[in-house]
Amino acid sequence: MKPHFEVADVLNRHLDQIEQLCANSWQARTLYALAACRTARLGGHVDRCDNPNCQALHMSYNSCRNRHCPKCQGHKREEWIRKREADLLNTPYFHVVFTLPQQLNGLALCKPEMLYALLFQTANSIIQSFAANHKFLGARTGMVAILHTWGQNLSLHPHLHCIVPGGGITTAGKWKQVQRNGKYLFPVKAMSKVFRARMMAALRKETHLQQSLARKLVQTPWVVYCKQPFAGPQQVIEYMGRYTHKVAISNHRIRTVDLNSMSFTAKDYRKGGQKHVISLSHQEFIRRLSLHILPKGFVRIRHYGILASSLKQKVRELVEQQIGKATIKERPPLKHRVCYTCSKGQLVTLITFDARGPPPLDLLAYLTQI
Structure with missing residues (x-):
């Protein structure tokens, strides 16, 4: 069903103000493209x-x-899902989320490419370190990481969605499943502490981290969240499809576009996902939307470890010989x-x-x- 209002409706009303509301020319160029779509x-x-x-x-x-x-993500998402189906392993998968504290939002505005790249690198190093620890797994694993930068109210909220297989390849070339029959990945409290330590160390190396900001970051709890394993490989694909080509706001969430303001629905996860309506001026909506335009050429979906493009085919063949092939429901032609x-x-x-x-x-x- 076609939505009554679109993001472009707001943008087209203020084409002459877009450059003033954006932080750089790349953001403005992107919004012009969205308006003309x-x-x-x-x-x-x-x-x-x-x-x-x-x-x-x-x-x-x-x-x-x-x-x-x-308006341009539906077909891309379906194509991506079909390509990833062939890469699935016959094992439980976990959804791990790494969230940056809001104290780093200023750095995300000034140096987004540097900060987001460090987020990818740090998350991967943590997953690999915990997987290599014999206390938890003792094998090399992998992950598919997807960067999102928004909250439901379009505020800046950088976080990384990671899909992690429930096992890995040992040095002997054997598949090893995670503990508790594949129902437990790694301790999130320990991961949170390591996440904070490694991310702060990386920031100190890459940029000048002010002492006052460093103190706040140390005192702030860094959130790492791990969801229960998926029911099966088919569910993993459907779930990933919801995140891979998601944008900051869909047209279906927009409720009204008036002369000077607009409104959209948002979920409040602190109240169990209860929906409410947020009203903003057109200019504030455009400003918030521009916060989530990634730097030119920045890759927001990345594959690591045994799921990296250079290894996944060999790993899949090896794993299928040991634990069988994942069963995927056949889809109709796209x-x-x-x-x-x-x-x-x-x-x-x-x-x-x-x-x-x-x-x-x-x-x-x-x-x-x-």
Whole structure:
């Protein structure tokens, strides 16, 4: 169902203010792309259904294909899920979340690339260190890490979602499962302390950490959260799909867009996920949205350890010989350009046009006859 309001509705009302509301030109460029998505400004194309019983013509405007756009993620997410299904191991998986304290938000605004890269590196080092410890596992494991920078109210809230297999490869090349029959990963309190220590050490090495900030960081509890293992590999894929190509706010969350303000729904996790409505001025909404535009070229989904691209195929073959292959429900073929009229045929592009506009009516009439 198409949402009543979109992020672009707010952006298009204030195109002349976007540069003033953003911290840099890359953020402004991204917001301009989101505002122009699927409008005449990006040009478009005329398609025809290849179903002989339909052959309907459809005119569509081009998408911006920006990874921050709420309208351009559905197909990318489905493609990513299908590629990852082949990499799943027949073992329980855990969801671990590493959250940076709010005292580092200032650094996230000034040096986001440095801070987020350290977050990835530190989280991976902690998972690998605890896995290598014979007290917990005594093997090399891996993880898929996905960076999110937002809270439900669009405030800056950098955290890393990590999907970790419940086992690893020993030095002897054997698969070893985590304790309690795969129902327990690592102690989160110990992980939290190590997370704080290693992250602060990395920050001191990379940047000048003020003494007052360092004291606050030491006194602040650093949150590491580990959820119960998933029911099976299929559930892992579905769960990961919700996080991989998620953006700061979806269009379906926007309730109203008025002349000077807008509102959207948000969950309050301190009250059991209870929903409430947040109202903001257009300018404040744009400012908050710009906080979550990642630096140019920054990779927000990363694979580590035995799940890294250089190892995953060899590891999967080795593990499947020992514990079997993961059972995945077969999915129907992914159809991206299905005809909106008959829902059977595929759309074939006949002609493209630029921002000057669609082809004249006489050309469209000609296309219906050929």
